[in-house]
Every structure is written in C-alpha cells, then in structure tokens.
Amino acid sequence: MTIRRVHVTTTVTAKSRDRSWIKPLASAALLSAAALLTSAVTARSADEADVITSHGYSFYGDLDYPADFTHFDYVNPEAPKGGELAISFIGTLDSMNPYSGKGRAHAFSVYPYESLLADAAPADKYGQSYCLLCKSVEYPEDKSWVIFHMRPEAKFSDGTPVTAHDIAFSHNLLLDQGLKSYADAVRKRIPKVEVIDDHTIKFYFADGISRRSLIEQVGGVPAWSKKWFDETGQKLSENWIEGPPGSGPYIIDEIDLSRRLVLKRNPDYWGKDLPVNQGRHNFDTLRVEIFADDTAAFEAFKAGEYTFRAEGDSKKWASGYDFPKVDSGAVKLEELPNGAPPSPSGIIFNLASPDFQDRRVREALALTFNFEWSNESLLYGLFERRASFTQNSPLMATGVPEGAERAFLDSLGDLVPSEMLEEEVYVPATSEPSRLFDRRNARKAAALLEKAGYPVGSDGKRVTPEGAPFELDFLFSSSSSPTTRGVMENFVNNLESLGVAVNFEVVDTAQYTSRERARDYDLVVDSYTSFLGTGTGLAQRFGSEAAEYSLFNPAGLASPLIDSIIEESLRAETREEEVAIMTALDRALRHEFIMIPLWYNPDHWVAYYDQFEHPAEIPPYSLGYLDFWWYNEDKAKALRDAGALR
Numbered sequence: 001m002t003i004r005r006v007h008v009t010t011t012v013t014a015k016s017r018d019r020s021w022i023k024p025l026a027s028a029a030l031l032s033a034a035a036l037l038t039s040a041v042t043a044r045s046a047d048e049a050d051v052i053t054s055h056g057y058s059f060y061g062d063l064d065y066p067a068d069f070t071h072f073d074y075v076n077p078e079a080p081k082g083g084e085l086a087i088s089f090i091g092t093l094d095s096m097n098p099y100s101g102k103g104r105a106h107a108f109s110v111y112p113y114e115s116l117l118a119d120a121a122p123a124d125k126y127g128q129s130y131c132l133l134c135k136s137v138e139y140p141e142d143k144s145w146v147i148f149h150m151r152p153e154a155k156f157s158d159g160t161p162v163t164a165h166d167i168a169f170s171h172n173l174l175l176d177q178g179l180k181s182y183a184d185a186v187r188k189r190i191p192k193v194e195v196i197d198d199h200t201i202k203f204y205f206a207d208g209i210s211r212r213s214l215i216e217q218v219g220g221v222p223a224w225s226k227k228w229f230d231e232t233g234q235k236l237s238e239n240w241i242e243g244p245p246g247s248g249p250y251i252i253d254e255i256d257l258s259r260r261l262v263l264k265r266n267p268d269y270w271g272k273d274l275p276v277n278q279g280r281h282n283f284d285t286l287r288v289e290i291f292a293d294d295t296a297a298f299e300a301f302k303a304g305e306y307t308f309r310a311e312g313d314s315k316k317w318a319s320g321y322d323f324p325k326v327d328s329g330a331v332k333l334e335e336l337p338n339g340a341p342p343s344p345s346g347i348i349f350n351l352a353s354p355d356f357q358d359r360r361v362r363e364a365l366a367l368t369f370n371f372e373w374s375n376e377s378l379l380y381g382l383f384e385r386r387a388s389f390t391q392n393s394p395l396m397a398t399g400v401p402e403g404a405e406r407a408f409l410d411s412l413g414d415l416v417p418s419e420m421l422e423e424e425v426y427v428p429a430t431s432e433p434s435r436l437f438d439r440r441n442a443r444k445a446a447a448l449l450e451k452a453g454y455p456v457g458s459d460g461k462r463v464t465p466e467g468a469p470f471e472l473d474f475l476f477s478s479s480s481s482p483t484t485r486g487v488m489e490n491f492v493n494n495l496e497s498l499g500v501a502v503n504f505e506v507v508d509t510a511q512y513t514s515r516e517r518a519r520d521y522d523l524v525v526d527s528y529t530s531f532l533g534t535g536t537g538l539a540q541r542f543g544s545e546a547a548e549y550s551l552f553n554p555a556g557l558a559s560p561l562i563d564s565i566i567e568e569s570l571r572a573e574t575r576e577e578e579v580a581i582m583t584a585l586d587r588a589l590r591h592e593f594i595m596i597p598l599w600y601n602p603d604h605w606v607a608y609y610d611q612f613e614h615p616a617e618i619p620p621y622s623l624g625y626l627d628f629w630w631y632n633e634d635k636a637k638a639l640r641d642a643g644a645l646r
Contacts, residue, residue, distance in 0.1 A: 053138040056130035057117065057215050060575060064125055072122045074619040075279025075628045081265070083631025085612065086287040086306035088297040091479040091509035093257040093290065095239040099222075101179050101551065103239045104513050108261045108288055110222070112157065112246025116148045116167065117219035118276045123622035126532050129216055130276050133162060133223060133247065143211040146218065150199040155270050156225050156245040164201035168193050169226040171203075171218065177236035181546035185536070189214060210570030213535040223247055247271075249281040261288045282630040294481055301607070304645045308612065308625055311605040313481040318380035321607060329610060330644035336604040339620020344389045345527035346595030347491070351556045352548075353522045355454075355464060355472070359593055364448040366596040367441040368494040372433035374487045375599065383599035387427045390586045391600060393532060394579060397425045397587035404580035405587075408568070415561045417591070426590040428597055436490055437497055445498055462499040471501040475521035477512040488525065517551060525598075526554045531585075534569035534578055542566065542589065555594040562588055609645060611636035 055067040071077040095103030098110055116137075117129040131137060134148040154162040171193055175183045192204040203218045205211050228234075228244040241255055249269045254262035263286040271277055289306045291297040298316060301309050302323050311317050325331040347369070349356045356362055371385050388396040401409055401421060409416050431438040449455075453465035462470040472495075476488060485506070492502045502523075507515070516524060528541055529552070540550055543566060544558035565585045572578040604623045614629045639645045 050141050051138055052141065053136055055136060056128065057137055057139075057219065058128045059212060059215075060127075063128055063130075065122065065128075065130065070275050071278035072124065072276070074122075074124050074615055074617060074624075076615055076630065077279045079279050079282045079613075079628070079630035080633070081282055081630075082284050082633060083611065083636060084285040084287060085283045085308050085626065085629070085631070086289060087308050087310075087626075088301065088306050089288050089290050090292075090294050090297055091290075091477075092292075094510070095241070095257075096243055096252070096255065097236070097238070097240045099174070099178060100237050100239060101517070102237075104510065106261055106288060108252070108263055108286070109243070111250050111263055111286075112243075112248045112252060113222040113224065114154075114162075114247045114271075115220045115222055116150070117216065119220065120622065120627060121276060121280070122619070123624055123627070124619035126621065129219060132271065132274070132276055133167075134219070137215070137219070139215060143205065143215065144207070145202055145204045146215045147196070147200060147202045148219070150201070151271075152199050153270055154247055156247050157251045157266050157268075158225070158228075158245040159268075160225065160227060160245075161198075162223055162247050163198045164195045165198070166223055166226050167201050167221065168195050169229070170224045171221050173224065173229070173236050174221065179551065181540055181550040181552075184546070185540070186217075189536070190218065193218075210536075210567070212570040212572075213537065217536065249277070250286065253285070257290070259290055261290075262286070280628050282628070283626075284631075286626060293479065304609065307645070308608040309606070310623070310625070311607055312601075313483050314379040314382040315481075315483045317605050318382060325609075325644055326607075328642075328644070330639055330642065332608055332610045334604075334606050336606060336614075336618050336623065337620075338602060338604050338623070340622075341388075341390050341393045341530040341532065342386055342600030342602075343527040343530055344386065344391075344595070344597070345525070345600070346386075346597045347488075348524050348526050348554050348595040349593075350519055350522050350524070350554075351558070351594065352519060353472075355470065355522070358452045360448040360452040361454065362593050364445040364452070364498075365495065365500070366593070367429055367445040367448075368437075368498055369428075369491050369596050370431040370433075370436055370438055370441075370494065371428065371599065372431045373436050373438075374490065376433045377436075378483055378486050378490075379599065383601055385428055386597045386600045387590070388586050389528065389589050390530060390532070390582070392602070395532065395582045395586055397583050397590065399424050401584065401587060404576065405583045408580050409584050409587075412561070412564055412568075415564055416588075417561075420587065420591050425587050426593070437494055442494075442498060449498070456499045460499055461501060469501060470499070471503065472522040473520075474502050474504045474523040475512065475515055476504060476506050476525060477509055478506050479509045479512075480525070484525070516554065519554075519556065524554060528552070528554075531582065534566070534572060534582060536570065538566045538569070538585075539563070557592060557594050559588075559592055562592065609639060611639055611645075 056063050089106060093104050093106055095105040096109040098105040114133055116132065116134045118132040122128060133150055133154050135151045136149045137146060139146040150164060156162060175186055189206050189209060190203055191206050194202040196202055205214050225244045234240055249266055250263040251266045253264040254260065265284050289300060291300065300306060321333055326333065349362050375381055375383055390396045409421060429441055431441055449462060454462045454470055457463050464470050474492065489504065492504045495502050515521060531538065540546055541552045542557050542562050544563050547553055547556050547558035565581060565588055569578060569581040569585065572581055611632055612629050613632050
C-alpha cells in the first residue's frame with residue numbers, strides 16, 4: 001500500500017552475490033550535486049555498534065540541510081498567509097478514507113495527517129527526509145532498529161497530544177486492517193514496535209533482509225488518534241466520511257462528495273514555526289470543486305468558480321485559452337519546468353490474459369499505436385514519446401548494457417535473456433505521421449501475430465491458436481479528456497484494421513475504479529510510479545509476490561528477473577552501485593513489455609487567476625502550488641474590482 005510518501009512490500013529473498021562487478025559510475029554524479037556532503041550527525045558507541053543521531057534520515061547519510069537550517073532553499077520564508085486556492089476534480093467520490101482499498105477518495109483526505117518524518121518536503125532533494133513529528137532519529141549503522149524521539153508539543157486538531165502510543169497504534173492498524181500487499185510485507189520486515197515512553201518509539205527490523213527504506217517507511221506512517229478509533233469503533237478497512245482528527249496544518253471544513261471539499265488552516269496548528277514548515281501551507285483555505293467531466297470543469301474555470309488549473313489536455317492548452325480573461329491578464333498562463341521523471345503511463349496489458357502470454361502478441365499491438373500521427377493530428381505536437389520508466393534521468397537505460405550495468409547483469413547469470421545483453425534497449429517504433437495506419441509497422445505486427453498463432457480467418461478477423469475469435473476488452477474512464485479518448489479510439493481502429501476485435505468500454509469513474517481493482521480488462525490506460533532510486537516499494541509495483549492483488553501493479557507483472565534486480569538494488573552500498581542496478585531495472589522492465597508507452601510533457605502547464613505567486617525557481621520534484629505558492633491580496637482585490645472574480 002502506498003502510505004503517503006512511502007511504498008513498502010516484500011522482496012524475494014536471494015543470497016548475497018559477489019560484488020566484484022562494482023565500478024565507479026560517472027553518471028551517478030548527476031543524481032545529486034551534493035551527494036557526498038556529510039550530514040550533521042553524531043555517533044556514539046552503544047552495544048558494540050555506532051549509533052547515529054540526526055535531525056533527519058538519508059540512507060547514504062547525505063543530508064544537505066544541516067541541523068540548524070531555518071527553511072528549505074526553494075521556499076519564500078516571508079510568504080504571506082491568507083487567501084484561497086481552488087482546484088477541480090473530475091469524476092465521482094464516495095469516501096474520505098484512501099487507506100481502505102474501497103471506494104474512491106480525494107487526495108485532500110490525507111492532508112490532515114502528518115508523520116514522524118516530513119512528507120512532501122524537501123522538493124529539491126531526492127531521498128532525504130527531515131523530522132516533523134519527531135525531533136530526532138537514532139539508529140545503528142546496520143539499521144537493525146530505529147528510535148524516534150517525538151516532539152512533546154505536537155497535538156491533534158482536537159487538542160489532544162500526539163504520542164508514541166498513537167504512532168504504534170497507527171502502524172498496527174495498517175497491518176490489521178490495511179491493504180494485504182502492505183500488511184504482508186511489513187509483518188515480515190518489521191516484526192516489533194515498542195513504545196518506550198509517551199514520546200519515544202522504537203521499531204525493530206528483521207534479520208537476513210535488506211533494511212533499505214524501512215526507516216523511511218515507519219517514518220511515513222500517518223499519525224492517527226487512537227482515542228478517536230477507540231471511541232468511535234471505526235475501522236480502517238471501511239469507508240468513512242468524517243475521519244479521525246489530524247495533526248497537520250489543515251483541517252477538513254466542508255465535505256459534500258457530490259459538489260466540493262474544503263480544507264481550512266488550523267489556527268492552532270502546533271508546528272507552524274518549525275523549519276520544515278517555513279514558507280509552506282500559505283493559504284487560509286484549499287477548495288476542490290467536483291465535476292462530472294472536463295468540459296464542465298473548464299467552463300467553470302473560465303467563469304471563476306475555481307482559480308487554479310493544472311492543464312493536461314494539449315488541445316485546450318493549444319487553442320482553448322483564448323477567452324477574454326486571458327487577453328486581459330486576469331488569467332495567467334505559464335509553462336514551468338518539471339525536473340522529475342514523467343510517470344510511466346501507457347496502454348497496459350493485463351498479463352493474466354491468456355492472449356498476452358506471448359510477448360510477440362504484445363509487441364504486435366504496440367506497433368499499431370501511431371504516436372507521431374496522434375501527436376501531430378490530435379495533440380498539437382506538444383508532447384514527446386516516452387520510452388523509459390526513468391525518462392530523462394541518469395537511470396535511463398540506453399543502447400546495449402556497458403560498464404557497471406553490464407557487469408551487474410552478467411552477475412545474474414541465466415536469469416538475463418541473451419537478447420537483453422546483446423540488443424539495444426527497447427525504444428518504441430516510429431510511425432508515419434501523415435497517415436494513421438502505418439503500413440510498414442502493420443506488416444511487422446501481422447507477421448508477429450502469424451508467428452504467435454493468430455492468423456486471419458475467412459471473415460478478415462483474427463483467431464487465437466485455439467481457433468476462437470481474438471477479442472480484447474479495453475477499459476477506459478469517462479473522466480479522461482476527450483483528446484485522450486480520441487487517441488485511444490484511433491488506436492482501436494488500427495487494431496481492428498489488423499483484424500483484432502476490440503470492445504472499447506467507456507465507463508463512469510466508479511465502475512472504472514471497481515473493475516480496475518478487479519483486473520477486469522485486457523487493456524487499460526494507467527501508469528506506474530517513476531523512480532529515481534531503489535526502495536522496498538519497487539516490489540509492490542513490479543514484484544511477483546503481490547502481483548495478483550497489488551493495486552499498484554495493474555499489469556500483474558511477475559518476473560524472476562525483475563524480482564532479483566529489485567532485491568539486489570536493496571543491497572546497494574553506494575550510489576554508484578544503485579545507479580548501475582536501477583539502470584538495469586529500467587532495461588529489464590522495458591524488455592518485459594508490460595505496456596505501450598504513451599507520451600509525456602517535460603513542463604508543467606498551469607493556468608491561474610493572477611492572484612497567486614510562486615518562487616522564481618520551481619524545485620525539481622514538485623510544482624508545489626498547494627504547498628509553497630502564496631496569495632497576493634492586492635492582486636486579488638484588483639481582480640474583484642475588475643469583475644474577473646466574485
């Protein structure tokens with residue numbers, strides 16, 4: 001289960017391998033210019049081990065912000081507090097509990113809850129966490145346990161203190177009533193939690209496993225009030241509308257799951273003066289307006305019913321923002337840099353489907369997707385084709401494996417297919433942009449299907465090796481943009497021209513969510529989470545053990561090769577090792593061919609009423625409009641005086 005920032009799951013146990021393959025990797029320096037900076041930590045001898053005490057945690061010990069830092073570099077510490085930022089949501093909601101695996105909850109439902117380590121910050125550093133509910137963290141060099149010393153001043157919005165008892169309760173609640181993929185993994189890796197006193201908690205980690213990411217995992221557990229659960233009898237496994245009080249800067253003010261959600265600043269927020277919070281949480285209220293479709297949502301934005309829009313539709317971005325408020329300057333358009341790898345989105349194959357057992361079938365279908373035509377004809381040429389799970393990062397595999405990556409792959413022996421070592425990494429085929437149906441790629445696709453035993457029958461339709469009609473169910477959400485729907489409909493047309501029958505099912509968001517969780521599809525448009533390094537959450541997304549039921553593995557990928565690479569990545573002792581192994585993971589995932597890669601936008605497209613301001617430099621890992629942007633009252637008044645906003 002994804003718990004806020006941290007993914008945790010089981011990894012496949014493997015014996016420690018010979019690490020003689022490891023060599024310095026020049027590209028590792030690109031991960032972080034400050035990767036070798038020493039953290040402000042202290043060490044002392046205890047029980048024959050060095051115990052590290054620090055104001056935060058990084059696996060390699062490279063905390064760039066010292067213990068006495070006053071604010072993160074990218075924020076404006078003088079940002080004024082006030083005003084409202086309003087956004088939209090497309091679809092239906094029926095819950096405020098995102099942890100149950102039931103129903104559909106908005107991201108606002110997690111905003112009231114904090115964790116021991118700060119969740120969304122810093123947005124300019126990868127793999128670094130700083131204390132929030134804790135004031136310090138200590139652990140031995142072997143990371144066999146961790147102790148968090150909590151801030152005694154921390155309290156929930158109802159005024160009750162946040163204690164170690166609440167943290168232990170929350171941890172155990174996720175095990176007893178949370179998602180199975182999460183609970184199974186955590187029980188094996190974290191056998192014991194101990195409350196030492198009201199403000200001190202200790203987690204013990206299992207022997208014989210990699211302890212990579214375990215400190216971040218327990219540090220990311222949301223803090224819930226044990227008192228509230230005891231008094232209400234509420235279960236985490238069931239939906240709820242009004243949840244437990246949180247300790248965060250915002251509390252839920254209004255809930256109408258058919259119309260809107262409103263968060264308001266907690267005037268008594270205990271942590272407003274902490275360095276990790278300076279220049280953040282600047283709006284008095286955050287509001288989300290709920291719409292059935294994006295057409296209605298866009299018209300509402302033009303009317304001023306909400307004030308910020310992160311645009312994802314290329315048609316709208318290219319031609320939809322020509323209304324008077326843009327011309328007058330009341331609505332501001334910006335393209336802001338995005339330094340994070342794009343989400344690995346695509347048309348995902350359900351690998352449990354009998355027709356997708358043969359990789360050649362999946363390759364054939366991919367050849368019929370004409371990105372070049374779609375980009376020019378429907379997407380206004382504004383997107384780029386994604387190939388990698390770590391696109392545009394130092395972890396992106398290129399060409400044939402060389403150097404440290406090749407040595408690592410060689411160490412895995414027969415698990416690695418020879419073609420993965422000898423051939424260039426998979427890159428989507430290019431197509432003719434002037435015509436939707438690229439005949440050259442269609443001939444290649446037809447040949448692959450014939451070899452796989454899917455010939456064309458007398459009626460022009462393909463049949464399976466068993467002689468049954470070759471038919472696919474393509475599940476699609478009605479909340480997707482009309483542009484995306486148009487692209488997918490043209491892809492379906494190409495498949496049918498190849499003789500493949502496709503049932504393109506457009507369903508409402510509630511049905512879509514239910515069927516996707518049940519894996520009731522052959523094809524679905526979805527995405528995985530990109531990665532910039534290793535972590536136990538990789539197995540939850542790509543590993544075999546939870547493949548049948550993990551909500552974060554829509555393809556149901558189960559590969560001994562992928563399992564082994566993930567396990568070895570968790571044993572990496574240097575960033576250079578980690579980069580080599582994670583590059584190999586990108587290469588292997590592309591070889592497994594679990595999806596048809598779609599497109600990505602290297603920038604953030606944003607439209608907003610000109611009453612908001614942001615730092616001059618946006619940090620690489622977050623746009624941060626709900627986090628570190630702020631409200632300008634003078635600009636807002638000018639908009640109201642001009643009639644642009646009510």
